[in-house]
Amino acid sequence: xxxxxxxxGIPSKGRLRKDILKIFKKNHLNLxxxxxxxxxxGSIKQLKDVKILYLHAREIVERLGDGSLDLGFSGYDLLxxxxxxxxxxxxxxxxxxxxxxxxxxxxxxPWIDVQTIADLEEVAFEFKDKKKKRLRVATKYPNLTRExxxxxxxxxxxxxxxxxxxxxxPFTGSSEIITDITSTGETLKANNLRILKDGEILESVACMMxxxxxxxxxxxxxxxxxxxxx
Amino acid sequence: xxxxxxSENILRSVKSRGFKYINLSSIIEANHIVQRSGExxxxxxxxxxxxxxxxxxxxxxxxxxxxLRYLExxxxxxxxxxxxxxxxxxxxxxxxxxxxxxxxxxxxxxxxEKNDDKEIITTSLKSLQNIKxxxxxxxxxxxxxxxxxxxxxxxxxxxxxxxxxxFWREFYFNDLLKRLETNSDVDPTIVEIDKIRYFKxxxxxxxxxxxxxxxxxxxxxxxxKIKDPRRARKGKNVSKLIKEFLKIKCPxxxxxxxxxxFFKKNKINLVIDQKYLPTLNNKILKxxxxxxxxxxxxxxxxxxxxxxxDIKSKSKNIxxxxxxxxxxxxxDLGSKKQVAAVGAALNLNY
Numbered sequence: 001x002x003x004x005x006x007x008x009g010i011p012s013k014g015r016l017r018k019d020i021l022k023i024f025k026k027n028h029l030n031l032x033x034x035x036x037x038x039x040x041x042g043s044i045k046q047l048k049d050v051k052i053l054y055l056h057a058r059e060i061v062e063r064l065g066d067g068s069l070d071l072g073f074s075g076y077d078l079l080x081x082x083x084x085x086x087x088x089x090x091x092x093x094x095x096x097x098x099x100x101x102x103x104x105x106x107x108x109x110p111w112i113d114v115q116t117i118a119d120l121e122e123v124a125f126e127f128k129d130k131k132k133k134r135l136r137v138a139t140k141y142p143n144l145t146r147e148x149x150x151x152x153x154x155x156x157x158x159x160x161x162x163x164x165x166x167x168x169x170p171f172t173g174s175s176e177i178i179t180d181i182t183s184t185g186e187t188l189k190a191n192n193l194r195i196l197k198d199g200e201i202l203e204s205v206a207c208m209m210x211x212x213x214x215x216x217x218x219x220x221x222x223x224x225x226x227x228x229x230x
Numbered sequence: 231x232x233x234x235x236x237s238e239n240i241l242r243s244v245k246s247r248g249f250k251y252i253n254l255s256s257i258i259e260a261n262h263i264v265q266r267s268g269e270x271x272x273x274x275x276x277x278x279x280x281x282x283x284x285x286x287x288x289x290x291x292x293x294x295x296x297x298l299r300y301l302e303x304x305x306x307x308x309x310x311x312x313x314x315x316x317x318x319x320x321x322x323x324x325x326x327x328x329x330x331x332x333x334x335x336x337x338x339x340x341x342x343e344k345n346d347d348k349e350i351i352t353t354s355l356k357s358l359q360n361i362k363x364x365x366x367x368x369x370x371x372x373x374x375x376x377x378x379x380x381x382x383x384x385x386x387x388x389x390x391x392x393x394x395x396x397f398w399r400e401f402y403f404n405d406l407l408k409r410l411e412t413n414s415d416v417d418p419t420i421v422e423i424d425k426i427r428y429f430k431x432x433x434x435x436x437x438x439x440x441x442x443x444x445x446x447x448x449x450x451x452x453x454x455k456i457k458d459p460r461r462a463r464k465g466k467n468v469s470k471l472i473k474e475f476l477k478i479k480c481p482x483x484x485x486x487x488x489x490x491x492f493f494k495k496n497k498i499n500l501v502i503d504q505k506y507l508p509t510l511n512n513k514i515l516k517x518x519x520x521x522x523x524x525x526x527x528x529x530x531x532x533x534x535x536x537x538x539x540d541i542k543s544k545s546k547n548i549x550x551x552x553x554x555x556x557x558x559x560x561x562d563l564g565s566k567k568q569v570a571a572v573g574a575a576l577n578l579n580y
Binding site for chain 1: 264269272273388391392395396399402405406409420424427428431440441442443445448449451452455
């Protein structure tokens with residue numbers, strides 16, 4: 001059955017939303033929301049069959065994965081953090097040059113003996129052998145963090161899920177180290193944290209993504225083409 | 231799953247060697263697994279939360295379930311046990327079955343380790359007699375020999391520990407060897423900057439804890455690290471030597487000769503005698519028996535003798551039995567004392 005309405009997901013808040021809205025503007029596509037800026041639904045004046053949904057950037061990836069969104073804008077980091085069965089159902093149609101950020105491993109700055117992941121691996125084993133507990137890593141990105149640390153030899157750790165203000169975790173007794181997304185590193189520095197020399201997990205940018213189930217739809221192709229110009 | 235008859239015959243063979251049948255719990259606390267094998271193992275387990283919020287999982291491995299039974303029942307002394315059942319593990323290889331039908335047998339808490347190693351191999355061979363095959367190989371290794379070699383090398387202690395910790399992870403281990411060959415693992419410019427900080431921190435309250443580590447602990451490790459740098463040339467030689475050692479593969483009756491020749495050639499003060507090898511027969515049943523210095527890397531918990539039996543049946547190569555010694559597993563799972571353990575598992579999924 002042909003899908004009549006094309007669902008497009010745009011981040012509902014933050015810097016990413018602003019930058020994405022600019023893309024529409026640059027391409028002369030006017031977004032309309034009947035109930036103003038806080039409306040979570042919208043449309044495009046020039047494209048009658050398109051419905052805009054303003055969602056959390058993480059949810060955009062999920063909804064592209066289950067096919068309820070045809071097209072969406074989110075961060076590459078969030079796509080790579082999602083479960084593999086979700087990633088397999090999503091195409092990256094365009095990488096933008098904004099939304100640049102790095103997912104990094106950060107440790108308390110006074111840990112002067114720890115400069116590299118190899119040092120961290122040793123400290124993690126010291127935690128296990130001498131303190132009989134595992135090094136706790138607070139993060140909003142458990143999948144990427146787990147894969148990265150394991151690939152670098154750090155096998156003895158425990159992930160602590162964080163929903164925000166991760167930088168404070170090592171100093172409130174909730175974790176020993178963190179992984180977090182950063183663009184300049186200033187927030188980490190201000191919170192007495194230091195990025196490890198080889199501690200970059202992933203480089204992220206804002207992306208236009210499409211659900212693989214919608215990719216053959218000519219209307220979706222048309223919108224991808226339109227929004228890929230800038 | 232193979233025929234019921236086959237598994238019953240194998241179970242009978244194991245029982246005839248004096249092993250006692252035990253039942254194992256299908257569900258175990260996920261924490262036990264993660265605590266022992268690290269967070270990454272989580273992706274292999276089928277876990278869920280019970281009504282009290284405890285995270286449980288289907289047993290991914292019968293050996294871990296058996297060691298937990300020994301620990302939780304506060305058992306002491308020698309036990310010769312066997313069991314059969316399913317282990318449930320996710321795999322990145324789509325062809326692998328998530329349900330693994332196994333028969334396992336173990337000797338736990340015994341003090342006659344070398345004899346027990348032999349007995350586990352003999353029991354494996356006895357079980358194998360129930361299976362039709364045309365030829366095969368019994369590969370034997372010993373993690374202890376690798377550990378002894380590393381202890382004799384001229385590299386900083388932290389590097390020795392690193393190599394020992396990661397022997398079982400072949401890919402990462404090779405990466406470590408590459409790093410060992412490079413110039414330095416301590417950045418001198420950063421060390422100079424941090425030295426200023428070091429002297430400042432020395433004046434602080436050394437008992438003060440920063441994210442789980444005391445200042446004293448941080449400074450001691452910093453000091454050890456900068457006082458024990460690794461020389462590039464030595465690193466290259468050591469890496470070459472380890473690679474050569476891992477290539478040693480020969481009929482089992484030549485193993486000690488080959489190993490000792492290698493140690494002598496490289497001026498390593500080590501002599502390996504026959505006690506490290508559970509057999510010296512090059513041919514047992516239809517199996518060729520070989521020693522491999524690099525074998526024993528498939529599981530983190532092996533600490534000594536390791537072996538596998540591969541057979542050829544109807545032109546198919548089948549890995550039928552795997553086993554080895556895991557003396558640290560029970561203490562890793564929470565026992566205050568180290569408990570010797572050796573065992574093997576027979577794969578019924580072929």
